Amino acid sequence: MSMISVENLDVWFGRGRDRVDAVKGASFAVKRGESFGLVGESGSGKSTILRAIMGLAPDWSGQITVDGKAISGRREKGFYKQVQMVFQDPYASLHPRHSVDQVLGETLLLHGFTDIDDRVVKLLDDVGLGGKFRFRYPHQLSGGQRQRVAIARALAAEPEILLLDEPTSALDVSVQAEILNLLADLRVEHGLTYVMVSHDLSVVGHMCDQLAVMKDGEIVEIMAVDALRAMKAVHPYSQHLLEASV
């Protein structure tokens, strides 16, 4: 059975002449423990799909099912314990006045943990930061370190599903390698399911089992990663994307 399934998802913003149909009739399913990639044109609605799953998009229609339960309207607290998200821009996703300790501590508190001190230390170790960074503020961290904090925050609730929005696009290649290794290790350790957005096909090829190609709000093709490696795309846009990446 699939861990996440999205059927016929439409997401739109605004109304009248300012209406944008950001996602149009998207459908895909991700099995438990699998890693699913979303690639495609810039502005094609990749981030919007993740935000809609998390309940951050105001207007959507279609069906989203997480672990067999259909989701509608407001998310319950239990949902956030099961699904978490890492945002695209590590420079914008941390509160500028909150130290790493505050960010993680508050998250743990909201999820009802009591042994907060121990868990903060463990989370920082898990993402390879260590206690040295515990009381730093975001402006004292590099982009890669910020992204690790964001990943630690997402892991704090011990979710089963992690939605990753371009987790490495703002980072340099050496940090990218560290973060991708970290994500791979965490997936094995905690049995996580990933949905990962990226515009870099080699990153998706490295991390994912399946991927969907998006263009202009629609999913034009879903393929296995072997097909990606063998450069066997069907849709002309995916072919174009593959050719451009080599």
Place this chain on the structure above:
Amino acid sequence: MSETQNLRAWLLTDTPTSRRHAKYAAAYQGWLSFRSNTMAMIGLWILIFLVFVAVAAPLLAPHDPFEQTLSNRLQGLNSDGHILGTDSLGRDILSRLIYGSRITLFIVGLVALIAPITGLLVGTVAGYVGGWTDTVLMRITDIFLAFPRLVLALAFVAALGAGIENAVLAISLTAWPPYARMARAETLTIRSSDYISAIQLQGAGPMRIITKHIWPLCISSLIVRVTLDMAGIILAAAGLGFLGLGAQPPSPEWGAMISEGRRFILDSWWVATVPGLAIFTVSLAFNLLGDGLRDVLDPKDAEK
């Protein structure tokens, strides 16, 4: 000696060991950066001095501020026992100034409590919740903004009755709308940022997000605005006093002293000038302090 050095090192560390340690270290480092701002320190010292004067007024004042000696009226500076001269009723200006600092502090303190907090509350709630809450709250704000401040304050005082407390209340009630507008504008840009989305994803409710995540970002600009507005607030209180609706006559309120002395400005310039200088100094001190606080309260700006 070595103990204080140890304490300094402990407070200056880059790697605090506990939450409390981090808090103290941050406070100490904030103090250090505030202290290195000479102008802000001057502002702080002036205000500390003002508080001291207000507290120790009975000990410091050479005369009774209410004692009238008509034969002794409009004495010049430094004339027999009256360092700053006397006013039109022969009262010692220095003593009145010293006692007046209590009133000034009272006004400043109360207005600084009521107006920004009301503004912050209204502005952030309107900005964060949006929809019709926003519309209703902002219309109310607009109504308040549409009247000239003094006219509105007059109406309030007329309704509530004359007196310094009611004057303060009236000034506060007319001072909050600009703060509400400011807080709302900031909330609107903060609301759509990823870090607010991120905390929503942890299941945090609107109360928590507004008080713990949005307020800390609005407060620094608010504090700066309030300290910069202080001069205007003191003057508004004086204006009400002048119209007979604020501090009542014998009370040595600085603004009321100016309006009294205004009549003799050509012959006895010091009667109006001395309280004017006092208001000027205190306003300046608040401005300097506000500037210094902005640097400390905004770690990001300070680093960049």
Place this chain on the structure above:
Amino acid sequence: MTLLDVENLWVKFPSRHGVFDAVRGVSFTLGKERLGIVGESGSGKSLTGRAILKLIRPPGIMTADRISLEGDDLMPKSERDMQAVRGQRISMVMQDPKFSLNPVMTIGEQIMEAYQLHNAVGKKAAFAKAVEMLEAVSIRDAPRVMRAYPHEMSGGMGQRIMIAMMLIPNPQILIADEPTSALDVSVQRQVLDIMDNLVKERGMGLIFISHDLNLVADFCDRVLIMYAGRIVEVCDADKLREAKHPYTQGLLNSLPRLDEPCARLQVLKRDPAWSEAPSVSGRI
């Protein structure tokens, strides 16, 4: 012909814990070419770019023996004179597009304002030009984007808007700080083509800051590799893959590859000796 000649550029940040040297004695020249600067995060790439425009904010301090723009030394210039240089003669696309855009103004207002600053034209002409520029960076639905606010843009759209804006003044030198990091390959191609045209047709000099080594190898003519505030290696872009310095090799090896799947990526192992070695000169 050299457009820009930078000699011995330093950027320092004094703090309570001593002075931090972010850029340490960098020298290079730029002709009518595409010069890449690569290196890991924090190696001083952005600061080098900002320093050329003398945009280091206090407490940061910058020093240089010389920064000459076509023989005209920028170092002694006053802030007032620098304002005429910035934008007109050298323009820069900043790394974080959403920070560089005003959150409370619509995209259209910002582009039109920038355009009218440099060209004496009416509102209507500015509007048409702004739409044209957005379409040049392949933004669909440009009239809608003109009315939108920065937070309504996707990551890549923000970046393209910044690029559209920097095309306005027609500068002699363009410094592009990670201009394409959030773009998919096909849009990236188009943006690079635009810059390429500027270099080839208008004889502009381009400094292209990036952490994408493959991209720099394909797109640039010459590459400076930075580490801890110094240039550790200079090479022709097409020879980047044969680079000798272990740091460059480490960066190259940490890239995932479509044709060679592996379980774990290689991580860079840093050698303290790299930051000790003197800076290599990038001058020709």
